[in-house]
Amino acid sequence: MPESTRRPAARRTGGRSARVRAAVLQATIDVVLEHGADGLSIAEVAQRAGVHETSIYRRWGTKSALALDAVLDRTRTDLPTPDTGTLRGDLLALLHDVAVFVRTPVGGLLLRMAVQEDLAEYEAARDQFWTARYAVGATVLDRAESRGELRPGVDRRLAFEALLGPLHTRVLLTREPLDDAFLEGTVDLLLAGLTP
Amino acid sequence: MPESTRRPAARRTGGRSARVRAAVLQATIDVVLEHGADGLSIAEVAQRAGVHETSIYRRWGTKSALALDAVLDRTRTDLPTPDTGTLRGDLLALLHDVAVFVRTPVGGLLLRMAVQEDLAEYEAARDQFWTARYAVGATVLDRAESRGELRPGVDRRLAFEALLGPLHTRVLLTREPLDDAFLEGTVDLLLAGLTP
């Protein structure tokens, strides 16, 4: 039978598939929150979800892919766009929101998994995530410029990286605390610069 | 026999132990560079090093610990302290050196492994690493202050985090390229700040 006469291989959207997926992702989150990211066991997830191990392997393939999908499913990636009236207030609100998110168990896990390079299939998701975040930063900076609070010619992307970079460094590498002094210090340094 | 009468359990420093350690670490680096970090196999390392698997497991315990030890053994953690005569030149040289390092296979691997949290035993090494790096940054900033190039009251640690943070974000999260425009843009933004 020629391939062209067949239906376009309609996927099963609702019903059992959706139930299995929801149960597995929920069980995955539960296990990760209980035993940590390294304590994730496919066998335990399968048992809790009332599903056979094979079903998990056929749909997700690897443990990493399952964990990432579960975390992404629980993550609202849309960062609220602050509008406090001042650039300093907006940057501080942005940085604070991100700090709250990465201190969440799910948020911290997402950040650490994003560092792993073995998940080529999620490149699109990564690009979409950062594009959305950079758009929030650009909006904040555009508003500041229209208020005359921004030095002309500032690259939006560089500025946003300068805002979030120190936070990422602390969380992922040095593991120093994200206290208010750090958040405010980062924003004030970014606003004023190093030169007199 | 009371413990106090025994010799202080002299470790075998030279000889076979040292040879085995060197051979295993060299083989580990070779395998990682060939097959990538995920393609590291203890069996292959043991075979190449002419050593039994058990010896590796008894000394390093886990695959992660072995990989980290091999990378640290190959890493000169001392970052040269630049002295170009200007703050901008020094910051650019610092950032450039770090960029070159993290683009090295071993450097990139070290950075990614530092993110993993399951190696509690290496906390001391991490603290020492970052303390040394921050000292380099502080020296550069101190010299700039004595030349009158630095705004008074700048926190050394925050300034250094602001310099390296964007680079870490690009390498680990967004995976954008580390071209010269990025390095110079980051330094110039840090120097001038966002405000007019």
Next chain:
DNA sequence: CACGTAACGCAAGTCAACTTGCATTAGAGG
């Protein structure tokens, strides 16, 4: 409501990380 098939259940097996108990070897100290 009947049919086709995507998705699931089940059993069996592969592979590599990691463990354990015991024999053997080779440095370090006397």
Next chain:
DNA sequence: CCTCTAATGCAAGTTGACTTGCGTTACGTG
């Protein structure tokens, strides 16, 4: 040179990630 023992060699086993082949179920479609 002799002894003690830390470190290695060796064999056997455990565990969990991941695969494969096949029969079964239940959702989607006519």
